[in-house]
Amino acid sequence: MKVFALLLALMVALPAAAEPTPAEVQKIMQRDFHPRGQATMERLAQDGVQRVCTETRDRPPAEVTKALEADQMKTITYPQGSLMGDWKRGETIAQSGRGLTWNDKAGEAGGGSCYNCHELSPQEFSHGTIGPSLRGFGKTRGAGADLQRYVYGKIYNAKAYNLCSQMPRLGLSGTLTPEQIKDLVALLLDPASPVNQ
Structure with missing residues (x-):
């Protein structure tokens, strides 16, 4: 024994x-x-x-998480006007992995590489699974102003919502511009987007 x-x-x-x-x-x-x-x-x-x-x-301890998430929330800057752009441009951004690699030119528009971690549309059969499936995201949740604000903020700085998220802080890091983030918001929420078909 x-x-x-x-x-x-x-x-x-x-x-x-x-x-x-x-x-x-x-x-x-x-x-x-x-x-x-x-x-x-x-x-x-x-x-x-x-x-x-x-x-x-x-x-991390809950009190540390809460304090640091609040600090991260303060880093999110929202553009004036609508937070939804063009879902077609958003689809291109989601597919693109360009930006911030050694052979990309500094200052060039980057991509989101969203498909590396998420399932987005039923037409895309090759996707990552580190992040949750976003298929039907807007279809099941709607596209109201509060949700647009949440999605924009989550893309801008995911650590404001989940401190130890593996999702990059795409807006805070400068990987994506506010316009590109708005296009991704539209990709996730627009009823006409392939994500919601």
Whole structure:
């Protein structure tokens, strides 16, 4: 019985011991990342929110999460007027992975790469699954002003709504312009969009 208990304890402890610490992961990334073009070493520097999520394995205490999400919410800037653009342009942005890679020109309009993580339309059979399916998003939720504001904000800075979200802060980082974000809002909410068919 003692041998069984010892083996069980080892089976539980060994995988945990083999997992690298956040500091070790940072060292590995700094060793293996090669700066090129606009992809500089600065990309590896975590901001305060990212450090909290890394150090707590994406499970910070509730009071820390609440305070940091409130801080992140303050970073969202909403444009004047309608928050819905053109869903057709939004579809192009969702499909595009351009922007901020070493061989892209600095200042060029980027893409959202939305399909890398989300299912959006039934016509798209190749999509990622890190993020939730957004198929039928507007069809099931509507397209009211509050929802438009939520979707715009979530795309602009996802960490305002889910602190340790894997979704990039596409507006805050400058990856997407306000107009591009409005086009993505339309892609998700416009009844004519392929997302809602």
